[in-house]
Amino acid sequence: MNLQQTVTNSVRAFLEGKPKQVVVAYSGGVDSHLMLATVAELATEYPANQYLAVHVNHGLSPNADKWQQHCQKVCEEYRFPLKIQQVKVQASGNGGVEAAARKVRYQAIESVTQHKGVILLAQHVQDQLETVLLQLKRGAGPKGLSAMGQTLEKENGIILARPFLQIEKQHILQLAKHKNLQWIEDESNQDSRFDRNFLRTQIVPSLIARWPNLAEAAHRTAKLCAEQQRLLDEVNEQHLQGMINQRFAIDIPKLLSLSQAWQNQIVRYWLAQQQLTMPSYSVLDELPKLFHAKQDANPSIEIDDYQLRRFRDHLYCVRKKNVEVFSERKLIARNTILPNFLGQLRIADNLIGELTIKSRDNSLTFKPKAARHSKPLKQWFKEWNVPVWERERSLVVYLHEQVIAIVCDQQIFFADNVSDDVASSIHFEASPPKL
Numbered sequence: 172m173n174l175q176q177t178v179t180n181s182v183r184a185f186l187e188g189k190p191k192q193v194v195v196a197y198s199g200g201v202d203s204h205l206m207l208a209t210v211a212e213l214a215t216e217y218p219a220n221q222y223l224a225v226h227v228n229h230g231l232s233p234n235a236d237k238w239q240q241h242c243q244k245v246c247e248e249y250r251f252p253l254k255i256q257q258v259k260v261q262a263s264g265n266g267g268v269e270a271a272a273r274k275v276r277y278q279a280i281e282s283v284t285q286h287k288g289v290i291l292l293a294q295h296v297q298d299q300l301e302t303v304l305l306q307l308k309r310g311a312g313p314k315g316l317s318a319m320g321q322t323l324e325k326e327n328g329i330i331l332a333r334p335f336l337q338i339e340k341q342h343i344l345q346l347a348k349h350k351n352l353q354w355i356e357d358e359s360n361q362d363s364r365f366d367r368n369f370l371r372t373q374i375v376p377s378l379i380a381r382w383p384n385l386a387e388a389a390h391r392t393a394k395l396c397a398e399q400q401r402l403l404d405e406v407n408e409q410h411l412q413g414m415i416n417q418r419f420a421i422d423i424p425k426l427l428s429l430s431q432a433w434q435n436q437i438v439r440y441w442l443a444q445q446q447l448t449m450p451s452y453s454v455l456d457e458l459p460k461l462f463h464a465k466q467d468a469n470p471s472i473e474i475d476d477y478q479l480r481r482f483r484d485h486l487y488c489v490r491k492k493n494v495e496v497f498s499e500r501k502l503i504a505r506n507t508i509l510p511n512f513l514g515q516l517r518i519a520d521n522l523i524g525e526l527t528i529k530s531r532d533n534s535l536t537f538k539p540k541a542a543r544h545s546k547p548l549k550q551w552f553k554e555w556n557v558p559v560w561e562r563e564r565s566l567v568v569y570l571h572e573q574v575i576a577i578v579c580d581q582q583i584f585f586a587d588n589v590s591d592d593v594a595s596s597i598h599f600e601a602s603p604p605k606l
């Protein structure tokens with residue numbers, strides 16, 4: 172098979188099947204330009220798909236606007252629809268500006284991608300080698316060494332795909348030159364203050380000169396680690412299911428009945444299920460103190476933007492900024508992601524624009540459906556055994572001026588006077604999802 176065919180086939184695999192939205196993450200660099208060119212060529216063969224290119228303008232480089240114009244020009248030539256996403260990058264926490272830019276970039280691209288849509292990213296096998304090396308530098312275990320997967324279906328139903336992950340950078344360059352593509356060079360790629368650039372410009376070339384197959388070998392290691400991690404996660408899942416309550420809190424005595432290594436495994440798996448940053452091993456070492464603190468103590472462990480807390484022999488994970496500023500919002504979309512990990516509301520068309528959600532008002536009296544007597548909300552929380560910090564996170568759903576439901580802690584409660592029609596038009600998915 173020649174190079175052109177290899178590249179075309181690697182992309183084709185993601186365009187086949189049921190019609191879907193195909194989103195090309197287009198930076199203007201050579202890799203994603205070749206991706207765009209390949210998709211543009213194949214699009215006529217798969218006309219039922221919906222196509223879109225997205226360029227994220229981070230505004231970080233003095234050339235950012237020129238790159239944006241370049242991407243607009245190229246997409247016009249291909250007659251390929253393009254969406255420009257302007258973002259603001261605020262460096263904070265681990266990884267500095269690079270990590271912050273990556274995070275907002277993915278969010279910006281996903282925000283224009285539909286459920287079950289595929290985002291095509293143009294990372295290649297040398298990028299994979301760099302990722303494995305960066306993970307080694309962090310002392311990662313099998314999960315980190317799994318590096319980038321070829322396909323990943325995210326919790327929000329969006330698929331991240333990397334068709335070029337087994338393709339050599341030099342082959343991408345060769346084909347791009349052959350096709351006479353005009354791409355931009357990001358000058359910051361040469362800045363070796365960034366770890367990835369340091370590896371790319373100063374380390375990887377000499378490693379590849381000595382071991383030409385190293386990138387492929389690293390990709391194989393990543394795949395093997397991902398496989399091991401999947402096996403481990405199957406067992407983690409079984410353990411976790413046997414020890415979590417309705418609020419996704421871990422039963423501490425059950426956890427402590429396992430070996431230390433499994434305890435660490437399960438806590439890390441549990442946090443990963445909630446999409447939270449992984450704590451370091453030194454933080455995990457603090458857990459026994461939390462587990463064995465006096466019953467009347469209120470201990471907590473701080474990690475980035477969340478806390479681990481113990482409440483009635485259960486381990487809870489709580490966002491530090493407990494109440495996201497959220498005073499009132501009219502629901503104008505069929506799917507609304509609620510703040511504070513409360514979950515997602517799905518609303519039938521007839522109720523869109525009619526419903527409003529507001530933060531909880533303490534004075535509210537609410538009567539859950541099927542309850543016989545109306546009681547203050549406070550009372551319900553007590554009866555449901557909702558920890559104090561979680562009470563702050565509930566939201567009230569209004570239909571016009573009437574309270575019809577309360578979303579609280581992985582559940583939605585409808586008021587008694589709500590008709591079955593209205594109640595069945597609102598679906599609530601808890602977050603994190605029940606596994």
Ligand SMILES: Nc1ncnc2c1ncn2[C@@H]1O[C@H](COP(=O)(O)OP(=O)(O)OP(=O)(O)O)[C@@H](O)[C@H]1O
Binds near residue numbers: 196200202204
């Ligand atoms: N500003 C951006 N807008 C849209 N997609 C982007 C942007 N930056 C990167 N991407 C996507 O993420 C992938 C990985 O990013 P990375 O920074 O490694 O690539 P790059 O070197 O900037 O560009 P390229 O891969 O196009 O040569 C890119 O291949 C591209 O698909």
